[in-house]
Amino acid sequence: MTTIPFFFQNTKSGKKERFQPKDVNQVTIYSCGPTVYNFAHIGNIRSFLFVDVLRRSLLLGGYKLNQSMNITDIDDKIIAESIKRNISVEEFTKPWTEAFFKDLDTLNVQKLEHYPKATESIDDMVSLVETLQTNGLAYEREGNVYFSIQKFERYGELSKIDVSGMKSGVRYDADEYDKDDVRDFVLWKNQKSESEKCWHTKIGNGRPGWHLECSAMIRKIYGSGIDIHTGGIDLLFPHHENEFAQTTGAYPKEEFVGTWLHCEHLLVDGEKMSKSKGNFYTLRDILEKGFDPRVIRFHLISAHYRSKLNFSLAKLGESKVALDRIQNTIYRILDTYSFWDEIPATFEGINFLIPEIQKLNMDFLNALADDLNLPKALATVFELVRIVNQSLDQTSSEKPKEFFKECLSLFVKMNALFGIFQFQKPESDSVDGISQDWILEQIEKRKVAKQNKDFAMADSIRKELENKGILLADTKEGKTTWKKAQ
Ligand code: AMP
Ligand code: ZN
Numbered sequence: 001m002t003t004i005p006f007f008f009q010n011t012k013s014g015k016k017e018r019f020q021p022k023d024v025n026q027v028t029i030y031s032c033g034p035t036v037y038n039f040a041h042i043g044n045i046r047s048f049l050f051v052d053v054l055r056r057s058l059l060l061g062g063y064k065l066n067q068s069m070n071i072t073d074i075d076d077k078i079i080a081e082s083i084k085r086n087i088s089v090e091e092f093t094k095p096w097t098e099a100f101f102k103d104l105d106t107l108n109v110q111k112l113e114h115y116p117k118a119t120e121s122i123d124d125m126v127s128l129v130e131t132l133q134t135n136g137l138a139y140e141r142e143g144n145v146y147f148s149i150q151k152f153e154r155y156g157e158l159s160k161i162d163v164s165g166m167k168s169g170v171r172y173d174a175d176e177y178d179k180d181d182v183r184d185f186v187l188w189k190n191q192k193s194e195s196e197k198c199w200h201t202k203i204g205n206g207r208p209g210w211h212l213e214c215s216a217m218i219r220k221i222y223g224s225g226i227d228i229h230t231g232g233i234d235l236l237f238p239h240h241e242n243e244f245a246q247t248t249g250a251y252p253k254e255e256f257v258g259t260w261l262h263c264e265h266l267l268v269d270g271e272k273m274s275k276s277k278g279n280f281y282t283l284r285d286i287l288e289k290g291f292d293p294r295v296i297r298f299h300l301i302s303a304h305y306r307s308k309l310n311f312s313l314a315k316l317g318e319s320k321v322a323l324d325r326i327q328n329t330i331y332r333i334l335d336t337y338s339f340w341d342e343i344p345a346t347f348e349g350i351n352f353l354i355p356e357i358q359k360l361n362m363d364f365l366n367a368l369a370d371d372l373n374l375p376k377a378l379a380t381v382f383e384l385v386r387i388v389n390q391s392l393d394q395t396s397s398e399k400p401k402e403f404f405k406e407c408l409s410l411f412v413k414m415n416a417l418f419g420i421f422q423f424q425k426p427e428s429d430s431v432d433g434i435s436q437d438w439i440l441e442q443i444e445k446r447k448v449a450k451q452n453k454d455f456a457m458a459d460s461i462r463k464e465l466e467n468k469g470i471l472l473a474d475t476k477e478g479k480t481t482w483k484k485a486q
Contacts, residue, residue: 003062011260032231033069036096041280043266043273068114124216143190159237211242294420
């Protein structure tokens with residue numbers, strides 16, 4: 001399969017550039033992943049869905065990928081929480097790591113080739129620190145090891161931060177600190193108390209600083225520099241600047257990253273969604289409100305990754321209407337021509353012979369190749385929706401059956417990106433976009449409420465289902481069944 005040329009807005013150059021990976025059959029991509037101390041909020045999830053969009057777009061473009069996302073399973077918050085609960089760091093992070101993967105599954109995010117954990121890469125981090133010490137860029141104070149920003153001339157090159165006024169030798173050893181604060185950052189942190197998780201290593205007893213893990217894992221997995229590095233825009237400085245400094249400081253002859261891509265924030269009422277501000281929704285919060293995961297995925301990926309996205313439940317509702325329109329069109333073709341058993345299994349091998357469909361296919365791919373322009377790609381989906389509906393509306397359609405089959409194949413191909421359209425008979429999974437799993441969960445919750453004699457809660461669950469057109473009936477045997485209101 002030949003590859004389509006892609007163009008990306010590279011943070012490093014500040015320009016849109018032709019993407020030139022070292023090997024199209026092994027494109028190397030690393031993304032900063034979650035810190036596993038809580039449920040991810042949907043802002044975090046937006047950045048993980050962006051990674052999925054990048055992956056699926058490049059696969060559609062004919063590239064083969066070798067992709068990683070790290071799991072930060074050691075940091076100040078994790079240590080504090082595990083000490084508070086009197087459990088080990090591993091016990092504390094395990095359920096949150098599982099919750100992260102469950103969220104990705106719920107949103108139909110494709111599995112990557114690697115999910116390295118910080119705690120499994122300590123040796124690689126220690127050896128990176130040793131290389132930096134050998135190169136004269138790292139120094140030790142009271143058991144902590146710091147990176148000396150002044151000794152690394154290229155500091156600031158990636159984020160374009162101005163370091164000219166910086167004070168020399170000012171140190172910072174926390175895992176989180178303010179943007180625009182240029183200080184020597186900690187590579188290795190000395191153990192402060194007996195209860196703190198600690199590794200006994202050649203550079204001391206302690207644990208790594210947060211920035212170190214990504215540089216070390218990239219080295220461990222890929223052996224050298226990579227084609228693409230992604231993360232949310234808030235990671236550009238200091239996290240990515242520090243990653244760049246660490247790796248380039250250790251291996252000055254190599255290019256660390258070819259293309260840096262940064263995803264914009266999800267906002268609530270104009271402010272960044274974040275745990276510290278308390279203005280966040282988790283995926284569970286939104287599923288609880290009865291939204292289908294497909295709608296959530298659709299909503300979070302539809303905006304351009306470099307645009308801020310202001311989140312509201314009303315806007316999510318608009319995405320449901322838009323997705324229903326696409327889905328109904330797909331069902332309309334399937335119903336009209338009974339194509340149910342003729343759906344291509346994958347987008348590979350689909351060929352389009354009809355010029356009108358060929359053009360839409362190319363427009364769709366070109367939109368993706370143009371810095372992952374999802375709004376433009378979505379416009380081609382709606383153009384296909386329009387063409388199909390118009391052609392089916394004509395009483396004596398001039399279009400042959402083959403035309404609609406190609407339209408359906410193009411929907412299948414588009415779904416290799418969107419991952420939300422359905423091609424099976426609808427009753428198998430959801431009722432009017434409400435997932436059966438959710439309905440069953442509500443029935444279970446109502447049962448528990450009744451057992452606890454919380455009848456107000458039981459009634460409110462029944463009412464909520466009724467408002468969505470789902471009626472409950474309790475049988476004599478104590479079971480509850482449901483049906484759609486007529
Ligand atoms: P964390 O788990 O806090 O390390 O963050 C994981 C990812 O979520 C990082 O790439 C962050 O840049 C990203 N992120 C954090 N808040 C938001 C937000 N409101 N919108 C989009 N991405 C975010
Ligand atoms: Zn990172």
